[in-house]
Amino acid sequence: MTEVIVVGAGPTGLLLAGDLAEAGVAVTVLERRDGEISNLSRAFVVHARTLEQLDARGLAEALTDTGTVLDGLRLFGRVRVDLSMLPSRFPHLVVTPQYNVERLLLERALRAGAEVVHNAEVVGLSQDGAGVTVTTNGGTYRAAYVVGADGMRSAVRHLVGLPFPGRSVLRSIMLADVKVAREPDQVLTADAVGDAFAFIAPFGDGYHRVFAWDRRRILPDDAPLALDEVREATRRALGDDFGMHDPRWLSRFHSDERQAPRYRVGRVFLAGDAAHVHSPAGGMGMNTGLQDAANLGWKLAAALRGAPDALLDSYQDERHPVGRSVLHTSGAIVRVALVRSSVGRVLRGLLGQGALAVPAVRARAAGRISGVGFAYRAPAGAHRLVGTRAPDVRLAGGGRLYEALRGGRFVLVGDADVTGWEDRVRVAGHAGPGGSAVLVRPDGHVGWAGTDAAGLRRALTALAGAPMSRSEVPHA
Known part of the structure; x- marks a missing residue:
């Protein structure tokens, strides 16, 4: 019998499944998508603490080889968070699309013996003192524990009746995959001018991923999007549209700040975006989910070997405060980035640079964003x-x-x-x-x-x- 069911084959679910399988736990991953890893990922930054976790799984070097190493993160204007002094073997971040993380974690999970079932949409869930029954569109599964790592619209969270309080921070964010005529000066380029922001990073296959937002054009997520709209917002935020052309994908989405009040309901747990979602500022969302998985996997394995139930309660005690802190940090970054007045933007730069010139403040900022400081x-x-x-x-x-x-x-x-x-x-x-x-x-x-x-x-x-x-x- 399967001992743990993981719902969701994104980075969080796959790291968790690999950890459980390596510990000798029978684990099944249920994923509503087909087996193709999507290139429509939104995460592009892998921080130091996540690299440490991947190092403990023998994957850090392989992932680093897929991307570009940066020893700092420029949040807006001239304000730069220096990562080079982090007390870590990885005093940097790696810019690489999320699908590279998923590919490595999927390969590891399968090697370790995890079963991954695709086109399996969860439609029902019930639990009793002995285990959990999960119903999908294709069958029924039974396990001792279930982990919902199925994203912001988590079916698992809904089925256990947990609310997801919070609010939308930014609506109508534009997302585009484009080719460029002029490469940006920096690998990861981002800035905001109050009425607009933009972020651009390379995929490594000739295309660049662009996130852009225009305060003057807040439209529904399903509203049509033309490349000219992306170009205009990018020019205003970054001073250049880099000659964007040949888009292969254009879409809109909205960014929320939300957190479930509990990460555990009986034998059911939440991790990653199913438990918390953040603004994209600082690139901490995927990283926080991966660290959730690293915390939970060994505890589930120990519980199946007779560890006291209090060990599973410690997942909530340890990870919920981290999720709350990341929510506050990323939210503060995006609010400061979107200061509207020119005077406010000048003060933002001066105050930010001044604060980060203080060693203790600089170390705390780098530790929080990288995850090393928790x-x-x-x-x-x-x-x-x-x-x-x-x-x-x-x-x-x-x-x-x-x-x-x-x-x-x-x-x-x-x-x-x-x-x-x-x-x-x-x-x-x-x-x-x-x-x-x-x-x-x-x-x-x-x-x-x-x-x-x-x-x-x-x-x-x-x-x-x-x-x-x-x-x-x-x-x-």
Whole structure:
């Protein structure tokens, strides 16, 4: 029987499915679209924390090879967020279309044994104390848990009765795939002048993706769109339309700010755009969803091995505040970007540059946008490291921490007895100052730290599930 059903084969659902399959969990992905990966993706930026998560899955280098590396993000005018000083192996972002992320994650999930069912539209869902039944247009499926990673219009969220409060931030955003006669000076070009904004980035196949918005032409999403309208808004925002021509796709959409009040209803969970949607400012939407998946996958695997139900509640406790923070950050960026008066735009530039000249402000801004700056709240009385993001340290005996995390196992940095958890915990390196050991979770956050052997075993039971019996422990 399938143990977990993931609804949605976008980046969030595919990373989650791959994590579960690598952990030995039987997982089925239900996707309403056909099997072709669409090039109509809106996400183009992969940030440092997401690259760290992909590194822990052996995919970071392959993804980087598909795009362009930038050590900063220009939000508007002269205001630039410097990423080069991030405390990460990836002090940069990668500009690459979302479909490259999906392709790599799909290949990984299939290699690990995940089943992906296409043309499967979810139309019904019910749950009881033993599991969840999902009905699609082509059949019925049963699993212990279900994760809705099915986007802003999530059928799963609707079927469990969760609201999606919020509002539309920008209506009638124009989206176009075009060729250009003149390449922009920067790989990722974006600016706003109050009544218009535009963003342009290369696909890598000769086409560029353009997002443009004109305050003076707010039309329904299904209103016809001509290339001249895109050109005009881009000229006003960027000073040049770069000789756009030969569009292969033109459309309108609207951008919302919304967040579900809960990410869990019984045995059903929400992740990615099904749980939260943000303005496109800062390029944080897809990244936040991928990090949701990285947080949830190992917890579901542990719950299926007997970890307490409270571990699954921690998904809400840890990821809901992050989603709320990203919503506030991206919303603030877009509101400042769309200041209408020329005086306001001058002040925006001066104040932005001045604030980012302060090291603490610069580091906080880079940490929030990149995702590297987020830590989870530790339980009362826990070691100060618990919940923090673990840096990619070199391990005694060779190798890096995030290489050791590959395969979805915990990594214990220190010398301690993990008998019973050998299948889930890799012991790497020697104890730190004072003889302390650090248990790093599969998502790269610290789960426990200390010197108490009994405390480590309690933490392992709570985080990784019940230990193997003596008969199950492998012998040398």
